[in-house]
Amino acid sequence: MSRVIKAQPLTAQAFAPFGDVLEASGAPDKIINQGMCGRFHDLAQMDFAAGRAGISLFHAQPRALPYTLDMVERHPQGSQAFLPMSQDSFLVIVAPDLGDAPGLPAAFLTRPGQGVNYHRGTWHGVLTPLAAPGLFAVVDRIGEGANLQEHWFDQPYQITL
Template sequence: MSAPVTSIRAVPLTAEAFAPFGDVLEVTDSYDKLINAGMCERYHDRATLDFGPEGRAGISIFRARARALPYACDLLERHPEGSQAFVPMTAAPWLVIVAPDAGGVPGAPQAFLPEPGQAVNFHRGTWHGVLTPLAEPGLFAVIDRIGATPNLQEHFLDRPFTVTL
């Protein structure tokens, strides 16, 4: 990281604040159209999925162990070949950590606390924390690139930082 950070506060997740890193998947004030005989609102095409020329979309299920706040973050990762979406499968709280790129390493981190019903899609190459549920069962659908070329870069931090509320 460019400057030592010892502690950051998680803030509510909003589409505007998260825009430099990806998309927030959520119900908004307006839907695109009614479907299923008027019984279902469709919020259409809410994320930019990017799997590169050599990849395809895959949906996996992740079950991550719950973490506690304050949370000590010592690892950020990114996926240079494609986007990655985290879609919680329960209403349990979870944490989203991101950082801008600073010359090939993570820059100053930011943390977000999603509301129930919010998911995120990280743009290709976005530094982010590992899947961080704050309660069990830690179940997520993950939509990301499946392909033959490597799509994971990990960066262990020399100085971990702490995330608080």
């Protein structure tokens, strides 16, 4: 028997314990480029142990709802930002840290144009686009040393809307 978690809309307040919501909403912080561009400045705190920030592209296969969550992962050496390269929503799954294991997961559904930055060490689900193309720019730590821990649930969760 699986446990059901209902995805909620992604908001900065609800997501704050796990990371930052990245979006261009409201008035920009500054107008640049001859008055033709609004800059939404410094939206996330990138946090790395030894190593450096790198930018990668991820191309993930779309998933369907209900989604079966059987595993979460975390990166103890650095934060990780996911910026969709299309105007499609995606599923964001996080869980509080209970020492060496995740607590009860929470699920969020992004609005088109939202991205996320997971704080260093935050338990999170795998990249879960709900529509093609599933293309994301990812900013995360590049460096030596183990930076991936996985936790497999004894009993999976079902994520629904």
